[in-house]
Amino acid sequence: MTARLELINISKRYPSVVANDGIHLTVEPGQIHAVLGENGAGKSTLMKIIYGAVQPDGGQVVWNGREVDIANPSAARALGIAMVFQHFSLFDTLTVTENIALGLPADTDLKQLALRIEETACAYGLELEPQRHVHTLSVGECQRVEIVRALLARPQLLILDEPTSVLTPAAVDKLFDTLRLLAAQGCSILYISHKLDEIRALCHTCTVVRAGKNAGVCDPSQETSASLSRMMIGAEPPAVTRQARTPGAAMLSVNQLDLPKSHPFATELRDVSFALRAGEIVGIAGVSGNGQQELLAALSGEDMRAAPASIQLGEVAAGRLPPGRRRALGFGFVPEERLGRGAVPDMSLADNVVLSLQTPATIRHGFLRRHAIVQRAADIIARFQVKAGGPQALARSLSGGNLQKYIVGREVMRQPTVLVVAQPTWGVDVGAAAQIRAELLALRDAGCAILVVSEELDELFEISDRLHVMAKGKLSPSLDVKEASVTLLGEWMSGLWPQAQEAAHA
Structure with a gap:
């Protein structure tokens, strides 16, 4: 043949x-x-x-x-x-x-x-x-x-x-x-x-x-x-271990968040409520297009139409705050779209650092501190084993998985108090996926409150402490990961979670 x-x-x-x-x-x-x-x-x-x-x-x-x-x-x-x-x-x-x-x-x-x-x-x-x-x-x-x-x-x-x-x-x-x-x-x-x-x-x-x-x-x-x-x-990926922790105070609270459609094909958010506490990872599962994108935009500040008190960062009403103000309060964000939102393709890795790290460490008296910025990029490349031609390599020159490692690394090394991550291991190899998940768990153990939105159920089961499901613009009750199963989450993805539980949750 x-x-x-x-x-x-x-x-x-x-x-x-x-x-x-x-x-x-x-x-x-x-x-x-x-x-x-x-x-x-x-x-x-x-x-x-x-x-x-x-x-x-x-x-x-x-x-x-x-x-x-x-x-x-x-x-x-x-x-x-x-x-x-x-x-x-x-x-x-x-x-x-x-x-x-x-x-x-x-x-x-x-x-x-x-x-x-x-x-x-x-x-x-x-x-x-x-x-x-x-x-x-x-x-x-x-x-x-x-x-x-x-x-x-x-x-x-x-x-x-x-x-x-x-x-x-x-x-x-x-x-x-x-x-x-x-x-x-x-x-x-x-x-x-x-x-x-x-x-x-x-x-x-x-x-x-x-x-x-x-x-x-x-x-x-x-x-x-x-x-x-x-x-x-050349080796098996390291096993990711998750130790039980007692979470602390609520670092991110979403309270009865309602958002009408921003365009005719958007998903309306209805009565979305959850709390994210220090030292825990909460996962959100669901079929793409059920409101995850709209929720991420509201949390990150890309969409500032939410009622001020419907999103709380610590004690601060953040629903109408722009992204920069949220970052100043300790908020970190990894969007699901690498090129265009997570990184500017035609900018160097060093210049992409400044997108999320605008502090005296990188900017002083209105001037960029080039040496510090390049060093931060080099540190991310080294710690997350990013295959790149150095800090001056353009973002678009990296493979998808290596760019993902860089963007996650950029946010993790900011040491945020709240981190929202969408599709954290999209397109990365098994070794890199294990490393990213281990870094998220280490950040959680250091007291960070982490929200992971992913369609990779194995990933959510591996690193989450609690799980929600998003369907048709609504959020399910919280479920301890030990009580969850693929079958149950599959049912909930159709919006078929117990109404009594939902009412109690609200």
């Missing part, structure tokens, strides 16, 4: 790093092929070469038995290659339909396309509203747009870069059913994920990449998560 895709001795060098160093990869028709490696190993660069978004410095690309030069993504799509990027390539001011139309012929009928989008999204369990503008979507909803756009092309090769990072377990199961059906129909799938259990359950073959080189090929169904981890990073 002729291979669908064969990469021979592919190399790509950048000024500060060798991303790919003589990579070989073979994908057969109908095969689901995982590419596994730690953050910065060169996986995403390799996928972009296949998709024509990056040109290799050397090597051959063979497509269906014929050597090809994939000059750009249009050429890749013409061959039958589709890709879902980890960092989305969507225009905020356009609708879902308009974004998808950009890759299609100019005479595409938008009304017909909207119907196709709805049909495809419904068939694969990826709920979408074609007329919504992208800036109104959560990260999880943006992920759905990218997946549906790729599926509409009916590709011969589908490349998925961390496709489940912000999907719920039910949505992941539905996506896996879709991918298995596509493979059975002859479509080849290249699958990048740091979730080892997913790779073992879904993929037929796994190529491991370490430091830009081939480190091995295996059948993941015959491996354990521990053995895959050893192939990927």
Whole structure:
């Protein structure tokens, strides 16, 4: 059988790093092929070469038995290659339909396309509203747009870069059913994920990449998560341990928070109440698009429409305070969107420090203290093992996982009294995820009050002391993590929590 895709001795060098160093990869028709490696190993660069978004410095690309030069993504799509990027390539001011139309012929009928989008999204369990503008979507909803756009092309090769990072377990199961059906129909799938259990359950073959080189090929169904981890990073990730603590005073209180929709597609927040105490981690689970984005905007100060007393930082009514005032009160924030909200792509890592650390340590008498800022960036890079070309490296030059480590590190090293984190380990490898979770637990043990909003249930069970579920703009009662289960949280994600408990909570 002729291979669908064969990469021979592919190399790509950048000024500060060798991303790919003589990579070989073979994908057969109908095969689901995982590419596994730690953050910065060169996986995403390799996928972009296949998709024509990056040109290799050397090597051959063979497509269906014929050597090809994939000059750009249009050429890749013409061959039958589709890709879902980890960092989305969507225009905020356009609708879902308009974004998808950009890759299609100019005479595409938008009304017909909207119907196709709805049909495809419904068939694969990826709920979408074609007329919504992208800036109104959560990260999880943006992920759905990218997946549906790729599926509409009916590709011969589908490349998925961390496709489940912000999907719920039910949505992941539905996506896996879709991918298995596509493979059975002859479509080849290249699958990048740091979730080892997913790779073992879904993929037929796994190529491991370490430091830009081939480190091995295996059948993941015959491996354990521990053995895959050893192939990927040379060791098993350290175990994360959580000790029981007695929490202190309430550091963040949300009291009967009601917020009308800020745009037609937003989720209205209704009677959201909870308390976050010193020395505890509270997790919020839920399907993307149920009000998490709106709650995060209200807590961070991006949306200042809340009643002043509905959000309390310590003893201070903070509902109408701007973000800078909240930070001065000890508030820290890691948004779910890395590029654009968490970091400015075309600014250096050092300059990105100033976004959240505007104190006499970095600014004095109105002047930036460049040496102190660069040193802080260097300290974050060292402590969180960020693979970067140094403090002056541009944020956009980092892999997704390394940028995530940097942004989390930037907030953790501020030593906030309250930290709100959205999707803390989105797109990071197992070793980095363990490190981030350990850092959050250490910060909690030092007395910080931490709120984690995540669609990664395993993560929430691992680090949380208490859990809530968000559904349809409302927040469930608090549940001790020892009393929670995936089944129970799944029921609550539909809004089916006990009304008596809810009334008592209110």
